[in-house]
Amino acid sequence: MQKIFSYSNTMILLLLVLCAAVFYLTGEMSSGAELFPRITAFGLAFFGIVELILSLSRKDSMEKPIKKENNQHLVRKSVLYMLVFFLLVIFFFLCFPLIGFEVSAIGFMLIAMVLLGGRKTLRLWPVAILIPLLLVLVFRGGLDVRLPTLFF
Amino acid sequence: MELFGAVLNLLKPLTFLAMSVGVGWGIICGALPGLGATIGIALLIPFTFGMSPLVALPMLAGVYAGAIYGGGITAVLLGVPGTSADAATVYDGYPLAQKGLANKGLTTSVSASAFGGMFSALILLFLAPPLAKASLAFGPPEYFLVAIFGLTIIAALSTSSIIKGIMAGFLGLLLGTIGIDPIVGDMRFTFGAVYLYDGFPLVPLILGLFAFPRCMVLIEDLVRKGSSQISLNLDDGGGPKLTWRETWQMKRTYFRSAFLGTLIGILPGAGANIACFVGYASAKRASKKPELFGTGIPEGVAASEAANNGTCNGSLVPLLTLSIPGSPTAAVILGALMIHGLVPGADLFTKHAEVTYTFIVSAFFCNIIMLVMGWYGSKWFGKIVQVPTYILAPAMLLVSLVGAFTVRQYTFDIGVTIGIGTAAYFLSRAGFPMASILLGAILGPMAEAGFRRAMLIGQNDLTIFLTRPLSLALVILTLASVFAGWRMQKKSKPMKDALSGKKETQ
Structure with a gap:
């Protein structure tokens, strides 16, 4: 059971679900537009099943099944950090059009650097302000990209 | 004409500045382990979106050249190759630095890299136009x-499994079907x-596939392994630089490695990773004192670096002519070309001749800029590895997210980067190569249009792919590349097990 739900096999199973979804979503198309997505989904599913069979039949699996590592607490910590970081990115994505690039980017940089262990305030603040301002200079000033802004 | x-275009101040920025950025990305040419180009593409292709493409050529060389800086100073293309440089580069001759190692690295890059640029210049005419047929x-051949080539480069590489290609093709159908609308x-x-x-898509997962991996590594202070081997000043006499004595090594690297770059399926070892091994075999290799001799550094930079422009030969990228980085460059409205093939050398020749010639001149920068500034570039990850990872992520917004100025595109990036992170951990997904997405529309038109012409008879000589040749090449990739993976597994611990960066 552990081998079936190894990390790699889990991803392959998800891709097989995607293939099934493609077949379902193209069910109502009939003009020929459904042909290539279905062929592609079939190819993906075919090779996915082949890879699944090969991985289950391997005696010494190339990929280790999910098992307890010695430094389990570090693994859990890294998962937690990744999750928090992901939420931070989502937060930036939501705030970006509302409060503008400058404010959201400075906030993002500050929070991210503190989360990742930055502690020297004299370094954190200048970096958190300089990098977004540099990007504003390059994109808005140099490349004429209209980044959302709170100020005007 | x-x-x-093209040369006149490159002499314009803006183009020259763009090339210099590209080379500098490339060297930084190459020197930072975990980044590399692919990420460097991916991060720079949004900045080039508003530029003329005459400025943007030389900039990207500079990134490619600079990144492959940049990995040699950390290979010499730290014994850790910045990119997998510089793995063989460690064998003699690091011992050189340990002997107090870091400057000799660094200047040998940059001179050999520049020579390899210039050599392959000349080959590209003379080989690409006639080869492009073949695509008229x-x-x-x-x-x-x-398109299918290109996908199997990139799948064969997959480090884990060729089947996963093929699956990734199919996934990319599926992504390419999103939007308006090319035949019926x-x-x-x-x-x-x-x-x-x-x-x-x-x-x-490019930023989501490459930059976003890389940032997450940097964060993951930081949390699990912690940050450590990196000290560079430069306390004693680094010793003397490479002399003209020493360079002249290594001329055979320079030429041999540059030639091998260019050839390997042209052959789709091989890449800089292999080229550096091939160049090193052949120099060792040809040397009168092979026992000195590995003890810290400039010739070992030159052999590896000339070969790996030779692949840069070599890999552009099949790319510019047949849309077949010779390496994962070339696949990203293909994306950049498409973004700037350039489709590989005969048209590149006719309708878009000015841009194409400017790009090719810039691939030559970027190496001269790189030579100057590296000769005088490699120690400073080396210091970049001391940038803490807690600054680097969020900064890269921010640049990626803003870069995604730049193109169409839709917040939706930032969401695409995040969504694709999250999926890419999990997929890359499971061993699916991102370059295959990207190539599938880029070539998907062309593949579908070709397939459906072929079906219309052949009245739904699949033998149309076997009865035409060129098609039959491509079918045979596709099958051969799958077989060769499978064989290569089986053979290289013991070597990869020995070298495990260095993450795939390209």
Whole structure:
């Protein structure tokens, strides 16, 4: 059971679900537009099943099944950090059009650097302000990209 | 005539500045382990979006050249190759630095890299135009098969499993079907989102596939392994630089490695990773004192670096002529070309001759800029590895997210980068190569149009792919590349097990 739900096999199973979804979503198309997505989904599913069979039949699996590592607490910590970081990115994505690039980017940089262990305030603040301002200079000033802004 | 025009274009201040920025950025990305040419180009693409192709493409050429060389800096100073293309440079580069001759190692690295890059640029210049004419003979079946061949080549480069590489290619093809159908104009998989009518936006896709997962991996490594203070081998000043006499004595090594690297770059399926070892091994075999290799001699550094930079422009030969990237980085460059409205093939050298020749000639001149920068500034570039990850990772992420917004100025594109990036992170951990997904997404529309037109021409008879000589040749090449990739993976597994611990960066 552990081998079936190894990390790699889990991803392959998800891709097989995607293939099934493609077949379902193209069910109502009939003009020929459904042909290539279905062929592609079939190819993906075919090779996915082949890879699944090969991985289950391997005696010494190339990929280790999910098992307890010695430094389990570090693994859990890294998962937690990744999750928090992901939420931070989502937060930036939501705030970006509302409060503008400058404010959201400075906030993002500050929070991210503190989360990742930055502690020297004299370094954190200048970096958190300089990098977004540099990007504003390059994109808005140099490349004429209209980044959302709170100020005007 | 086009050559002369191309040289004049490069002498313009803005283009020259762009090339210099590209080379500098490339060296930084190459020196930072975990980044590399692919990420460097992916991050820079949004900045080039508003530029003329005459400025943007030389900039990207500079990144490619600089990144492959940049990995040699950390290979010499730290014994850790910045990119996998510089793995063989460690054998003699690091011992050189340990002997107090870091400057000799660094200057040998940059001179050999520049020579390899210039050599392969000349080959590209003379080989690409006649080869591009071959693509005039292509019809719809050939366009479809070229796409499939290109995908199998990139799949063969997959480090874990060729089957996963093929699956990734199919996934990319599936992504390429989003949007308007190229034949009948039906809307597919847009779910009513106007932003997807033109298909998946390419820049957010590139950033999501490469830059976003890389940032997450940097964060993951930081949390699990912690940060450590890196000290560079430069306390004693680094010793003397390479002399002209020493360079002249290594001329055979320079030429041999540059030639081998260029050849390996041209052959789709091989890459800089292999070239550095091939160049090193052949120099050792040809040397009168092979026992000195590995003890810290400049010739070992030169052999590896000339070969790996030779692959840069070599890999552009099949890319510019047949849309077949010779390496994962070339696949990203293909994306950049498409973004700037350039489709590989005969048209590149006719309708877009000015841009194409400027790009090719810039591939030559970027190496001169790199030589100057590296000769005088490699120690300073080396210091970049001391940038803490807690600054680097969020900064890279921010640049990626803003870069995704830049192209169409839709917040939706930032969401695409995040969504694709999250999926890419999990997929890359499971061993699926991102370059295959990208190539599938880029070549998907061409493959589909070719396939469906071929079916119309052949009246739904699949033998059309076997009865045309070019198509049959491509089918055979595709099968051969799958077989060769499978064999290569079986053979290289013991070597990869020995070298495990260095993450794939390209």
